[in-house]
Amino acid sequence: MNSCPHCESQSEHRRISIEVLRLVYYECRNCKRFFPRPIKNPNVPNLFQQFQEEVESYGFNILVFGPGRSNPLFRKRHEIQEMLIAEGHNARMGEELTATNTPFPSDIQEFFQVNQFDYVILLEGSAGSLTEMIEFGIDYYRDRFLTFFPKAGRRSYPGTGTVVRGKRLGALIVEYTDVFVEKCLMKLIVQDMVKFWQSYQFTVDIKLRFWEQQQRGFRK
Numbered sequence: 218m219n220s221c222p223h224c225e226s227q228s229e230h231r232r233i234s235i236e237v238l239r240l241v242y243y244e245c246r247n248c249k250r251f252f253p254r255p256i257k258n259p260n261v262p263n264l265f266q267q268f269q270e271e272v273e274s275y276g277f278n279i280l281v282f283g284p285g286r287s288n289p290l291f292r293k294r295h296e297i298q299e300m301l302i303a304e305g306h307n308a309r310m311g312e313e314l315t316a317t318n319t320p321f322p323s324d325i326q327e328f329f330q331v332n333q334f335d336y337v338i339l340l341e342g343s344a345g346s347l348t349e350m351i352e353f354g355i356d357y358y359r360d361r362f363l364t365f366f367p368k369a370g371r372r373s374y375p376g377t378g379t380v381v382r383g384k385r386l387g388a389l390i391v392e393y394t395d396v397f398v399e400k401c402l403m404k405l406i407v408q409d410m411v412k413f414w415q416s417y418q419f420t421v422d423i424k425l426r427f428w429e430q431q432q433r434g435f436r437k
């Protein structure tokens with residue numbers, strides 16, 4: 218058994234599997250904190266080590282959507298934004314970009330926002346964020362969304378309706394509990410998904426470069 222990176226306890230850790238993203242984390246039974254799956258052979262040089270730096274240099278424009286200041290989820294949103302900025306991304310909250318003195322209603326403005334950004338992290342937990350999930354996260358822009366939906370809402374109308382539809386259409390919707398918010402689990406998931414998007418973008422760019430080289434070759 219691996220030791221906990223926080224308290225070094227070797228006790229049996231609780232395995233937490235985020236099925237929809239195929240991610241696995243552990244909760245330390247001693248200090249109750251979460252940590253990612255440990256690398257099996259940390260002493261063996263990783264084959265992909267050399268790519269790591271280049272992959273991590275990819276910066277994205279990321280929107281962090283969710284409830285406003287009066288909601289307890291707001292603090293988590295803000296933490297996620299700060300974390301993404303610290304990791305070199307342009308992370309913004311929708312409110313920062315919404316103009317008040319325009320003829321455009323706020324939902325139309327958000328449409329423009331989502332369209333301009335690479336990815337959106339959405340913490341569902343209010344009327345506004347529910348609308349964002351349905352309209353953008355499921356119907357129009359699901360390919361760029363990572364949505365957190367409360368597990369407690371599983372039997373609700375959106376839980377048995379839109380969320381089911383969204384999942385069938387391939388939307389990334391992670392069910393969260395209070396623990397996800399209280400501890401760092403939500404941030405770990407966001408971090409891992411951003412890493413995935415970076416490596417995906419890296420691969421796409423390599424393929425495009427390869428294709429361009431071939432095109433140049435054909436024109437000779």
Ligand SMILES: [Zn+2]
Pocket residue numbers: 221222223224225226245246247248249250
């Ligand atoms: Zn621990």
